[in-house]
Amino acid sequence: MSRMSEGRTVIVTGAGRGLGRAHALAFAAAGANVVVNDLDVGLDGTIGTEGSAHQIVAEIRAAGGEAIAHGGDVATGAGAASLIAAALETYGRLDTLVNNAGFLRDRMLVNLDEDDWDAVVRVHLKGHFLPLKHAAAHWRAEAKAGRTPVARVVNTSSGAGLLGSLGQANYSAAKAGIVALTLVAAAELTRYGIQVNAIAPAARTRMTEHTFAETMAAPGAGFDSMAPENVSPLVVWLGSAASEGVTGRIFEAEGGRITVMEGWRAGPTADKGARWTPEEAGETALKLLGEAEAPGAVYGA
Template sequence: MSKLLDGRVAIVTGAGRGIGRAHALELARHGAKVVVNDYGVSAAGEGTDESPAHAVVAEIEAMGGQAVVNGADVADFAAAEAMIRQAIDTFGGLDILVNNAGFLRDRMLVNTAEDEWDAVIRVHLKGHFAPLRHAGAYWRAEAKEGRTRAARVINTSSGAGLQGSIGQATYSAAKAGIAGLTLVAAAEMGRYGVTVNAIAPVAKTRMTEGAFDTSAMALPEDNSPIVAWLASEEAGDVTGRVIEIDGSVITVENGWTHGASRDAGARWEAEKVGGALRDLLAEGPAPEPVYGTA
């Protein structure tokens, strides 16, 4: 096994099970020292149990690597700051942040309760913002002191956020927000030596089982080699990208781009909008269908 990440320090959130666990193990195999974060909740975000993170740390140590447990709620602003500080105090710095933690409260939009919306948006979107904000402040301070680190952030979006998914309005909104956050963070933090990318993984996990037919889905660990490479110093020229991983297929998502346009030369009259807009829509590609539609 190569030492692509030898000596680098990583945090992986939601790393007790599934895709996060696979990321933590893959980074460790490539030489990274890993803070294994997991709040221990169920797939619906209920209860707490640190044991999954302890088990992952034991696996890393058994292979000769170094890792520590962190049980923070990543959407708790102060707890996220303490998690960043734990990595720095334990391993002497921080080079890699993999934001992965999340859970589901799937409902059709008109059946979604306010607390379900708030919980999912909080864990996914604020749970990406809080660690990224505190890690970014650390990397900015390091750069100002002349110790610019080859820092890497890998966020976790989803096809649900990029194309939409029936019955997952809340999750889709959160994951779309993460894609937008990735673009802004990449633009703002590049001056400090930081790259920020997002993946949209496809895998058989406890979050997908029961929601979809997972019989042909990739395994969680099939997503992790891409994360390991994006976390490396070698990947310094790739930033602000969203990459879908579906088994053996890697797809670079293009996202929102400006399409055809018409200039009326003055304020549009409402009666003329329909014809112009229909012409523009006819010139562009049809949108990809929302997951779950016929």
């Protein structure tokens, strides 16, 4: 096993299950001290009492690794601040932040309640922003003190955030927001030694169990293409010093496939040099659409 993260301290939010659990175990196997954050919420955000973060810590320690549990709500300022403080107080350093926490409340748009919108956007988007803000503030202070860090942030978006997904307007909007947050953070923070990237993973977790069947890539192949553990090697690399120079990028990861996603960029254009009439604008728009690449299909359409 590669010790790519030897000596680094890594925070993983939402690490009690699924992708977060796989990431935490992979970082620990690669030599990192891991702060395992999980609020123990159900699929819809209901808070439970299972102590999943402590279970993962026990699993890491049983394998010879080092980890602590953190049960705070990272979508609050106090919870996010205490998460960063836990890493610094326990290990004296913070090197990598993996934002992963989230849950679903799926409804078709006309049936989507305001509370369902607010809850999902809060945990996914605000729950990315606040840990990133507090971690970046620490790293910026380090850089200004002449101790420029080799800091890494890996955010978690989704194909739903890139293409949209029927019945998931709240989730898709939040995950699209995470992409924009990643791009802005990468641009603002690179001067302080901080790299910020995002993944759009496809894996079988509680949130996708109805989408991905429990099947292998091929009968008898011995490779479960939807296992969360398939995504973690890319996350470990992005969270390590080995990814030097890679920032502001979005990667799709599924099974044995890694794709660099290419987002919005200027396509066909026309400039009249003066104001269009509505008729001219419509005629020109249709002409440009005829020259443009067709967008990808929304998931479920």
